[in-house]
Amino acid sequence: MADQLPDIAGYLWTQGFGPREMATLEVADSWAIAGQIAFELNVPHSDKLEQAVVEIIAAAKEERNLLLWTEGVLAGDLAWMSLASSSRAPLRPWLDDRPPPAKKVKKLLASGEERVLWTRHLADELDAIGAPVVKSIGECLDPDRAYEMLPGKTRSSTLKRYVTMYKRWRLWLQEAKRVDPPSRPADLVDYLLVLRDEPCARTVPDSLLKSISWMERVGEFKAELRATSGRVAWAAKDKIVEALYEGAPLIRRAPRYPVMVLVVFKRVVLDDSEPTGLRIYAWAKLVKVWASLRWSDLQAIRSGELKLVEGRLVTTLRRTSGPNRRIKEMPLGVSEAAFFENPSWLRIGFELLQWLVTFSRDYLLPKLNLAVFEKKMAEYADAVVVSAAILQRAGMPAIVQGFWTEHSERSVLPTGLSVLGVNGPEKDLLGRWKVRYICQVVWWKGRQVTVEVRSGGPKGNRYHTLDEREVASSLQDWLK
Known part of the structure; x- marks a missing residue:
């Protein structure tokens, strides 16, 4: 029967209960925890399942105590830490088969799933700002497919850049100005000045305005409500880009053959x-x-x-x-x-x-x-x-x-x-x-x-x- 038990530790990790989280639980609660696991995994609620939960909690507490002791007592012992890291067993063997991040991205690109992923992020962002297009799509028979059509011919990499940069703008606007997009051109000028003071790369201001303008058009905001309406923000962008070019190293181009x-x-x-x-x-x-x-x-x-x-x-x-x-x-x-x-x-x-x-x-x-x-x-x-x-x-x-x-x-x-x-x-x-x-x-x-x-x-x-x-x-x- 013990061999037929599922990978309890692996399942708990996928649900957000790693060793540190399991160490906060009590052994006395193992029967209730085992009941929840049995319900989720559709397995019998047995004593062996409870015993497996007890062992996981006990191992997590022991590991936590060891980590606390090593972090506090041996924090400066670099030689001991280098020896310990080379002999330490992996704590999460069920994650060893995951592909590296680069291969995962290539797989998403090849299958077209990256576009689907960022289309979902686009839908979440439009919903967060209360865009008028959300109401229109909500009246469709199949809103999910309607959202897939929304980016049009925009490539997945471009869609990713637009959504990411707009989200940063929205979070800054809500934190610094206490307002929600689309806001005013003056607020966008203030954000551009913040980016200039960081400073940012010379291409960032132009990419930012393109991202915001695209999101406002896709969101179907009225022209007079858009932060990119008029010439105020665009003129400020040109001036900031000019300032960022001052003192910057020249772009090195390959010399031509005579x-x-x-x-x-x-x-x-x-x-x-x-x-x-x-x-x-x-x-x-x-x-x-x-x-x-x-x-x-x-x-x-x-x-x-x-x-x-x-x-x-x-x-x-x-x-x-x-x-x-x-x-x-x-x-x-x-x-x-x-x-x-x-x-x-x-x-x-x-x-x-x-x-x-x-x-x-x-x-x-x-x-x-x-x-x-x-x-x-x-x-x-x-x-x-x-x-x-x-x-x-x-x-x-x-x-x-x-x-x-x-x-x-x-x-x-x-x-x-x-x-x-x-x-x-x-x-x-x-x-x-x-x-x-x-x-x-x-x-x-x-x-x-x-x-x-x-x-x-x-x-x-x-x-x-x-x-x-x-x-x-x-x-x-x-x-x-």
């Missing part, structure tokens, strides 16, 4: 005497330049979907960082006009990749080991090592190789176009996850953009036309 280095990359691709693996990686760096890709975007390219059509490299880049992204795919193309000396680099590098890397995979570049590729996806650190080898073969001294990063390729085209005076959609399309109808023009815009950068003046004048003096100045500061 044209000279891009030409060297192209020569490595076309040089038959170079190792084939380095030639493929040099080709990949040029693809990152002309498509304005991050390293993660490059590795998200599926090799089976990469094609060379009439001299143009094309594929569709699919978002892999989460199931709830609004934009699922992005057309990607490298124009046949993307070259400085010889346009054949695009075709030759693509053919080398198809010839040498023949195994199936869901990424683009495998890990390079000496002269062969392993059947393993290359990581960011692997790309850094290979980039250093390519720069070394390009004649770059070892002392300056660390100046450029794996993000440097992405900044070449946008910066070059800005220097040439090209702005607007032509520049905004570069490597950006835009809405579908904008992405449809990337094919014919790609050739125009690359031609403008490639023809940035006479061959000997690109250093001045593309303002590469800024790169040289940054390198001098970096070497100091």
